[in-house]
Amino acid sequence: MDATTAPHRIPPEMPQYGEEHHIFEMMQTLLEQLLIHQPKEPISFMIEHLQRNNDNVPKIVILGPPASGKTTIAMWLSKHLNSNLITKDNLIEEEFSHQTEDVKNYYQMTKTVPNELLMKMIQTRLNESDCIKRGWILDGIPETREQTLMIQSAGVNPKHVIVLNAPDMVLIERNLGKRIDPNTGEIYHTTFDWPHDVDIQKRLTIPEGISEVETAQKLLEYHRSIIRIIPSYLKVLKAISADQPCVDVFYQALTYVQSNQRSNAPFTPRVLLLGPLGSGKKLQAGLLAQKYNLINIPDSVIMKVLSQRLKQQDAIKNGWVLHGFPCHLDQARMLDSVGYKPNRVFFLNVPLDTIVERLTLRRIDPVTGERYHLMYKPAPTMEIQARLLQNPKDMEENVKAKIDLFYRNCTELEEFYEDAITLNGDQDPYTVFEYIESGIINPLPKKIL
Secondary structure, three states: OOOHHOOOOOOOHHHHHHHHHHHHHHHHHHHHHHHOOOOOOOHHHHHHHHHHHOOOEEEEEEOOOOOHHHHHHHHHHHHHOOEEEEEHHHHHHHHHHHHOOHHHHHHHHHHOOOOHHHHHHHHHHHHHHHHHHEEEEEEEOOOOOOHHHHHHOOOOOOOOEEEEEEOHHHHHHHHHHHEEEEOOOOEEEEOOOOOHHHHHHOEEEEEOOOOOOHHHHHHHHHHHHHHHHHHHHHHHHEEEEEEOOOHHHHHHHHHHOOOOOOOOOOEEEEEEEOOOOOOOHHHHHHHHHHOOEEEEEEEOHHHHHHHHHHHHHHHHHOOOOOOOOOOOOHHHHHHHHOOOOOOOEEEOOOOHHHHHHHOOOOOEOOOOOOOOOOEEEEEHHHHHHHHOOOOOOOOHHHHHHHHHHHHHHHHHHHHHOOOOOEEEEOHHHHHHHHHHHHHOOOOOOOOOO
């Protein structure tokens, strides 16, 4: 565009298209891959990368000390996400399958492999078709700072890194009870996770290197290494306590890996606040408009006027927050059909008793126009109290009728806006605002299957 003609009027369809198709993130990823791999034919390289269409597959690293349960969590995530679990053992098993017995025995004794060979095995495995299509989970890799730098230099960038932690004494005690099923590789524990199947119980084996002294030595080595690994992954890292039931650890890990990282893409909020009368949506809309300079559009604006208002440049540039509209499915479809699709929708849930309390106790002073509330903001004098009037719309039967109408239409609206976020509106207004603000700033969470 010619800079001399600024300011430019950008059609509302352009930013919406960019957001829906993740254009900014796509270009950012392409640029990163070009700079990492520096191909001789950049156009062909970009075409091949786009044809892979794997930017959204799982790319996860799980780290943790011995006996923290990282392999169990990695296996469960692999099954749940239908992704590929990659461990040092299965990489080496595949690599050494054609080697001599002497080489295999050397690894079994030392449990070490040169970093260069490990890196070669990782790159080869990640370039196989199943990892490209379904993603990967690295269990316990990288183990050192040197491996971390080599992995990054090769362009292997995880989107989520999980670090499990627990007190050393808990880990030592846990390690002593570890048992392994040689047929499946599943890990069990004599106290916390003993199998019910008698056949499995009989074939369980005690792994090597789980004595108290050996575990303590491994923990010491882990603590020395992990503090040098973490700085490389700070932006994508989540620490989870492993000193809790394994199922709880799994669901925390699953919730994290199904979340999207914040993007640097330009984002113009288009916010819908829905909720029954008295849920506080007007107040929240005002707070959002005040802090983010969004255009606050009240529910009194009818569709034709609303369309004209949303076409104005300030609404396109700054974004908007609309509260109390749409009221039913037909209005939601109409709003969508004219091209004003919100990118954030919030439903504010408030108990009926709270709404009745908020609204039916409102009063107004006919002399000064000052508004009062019999519970939250009582009149300062008996004289003012005596002359306060109630708006007929705040009478209990009218309030309940409007609330009933909202909830009759609410189910269809929730189905239409399937990515909507539901919040408890029966809290301090600024607490509710913080939740709404977090929902706008951060990417929408993925649905847990």
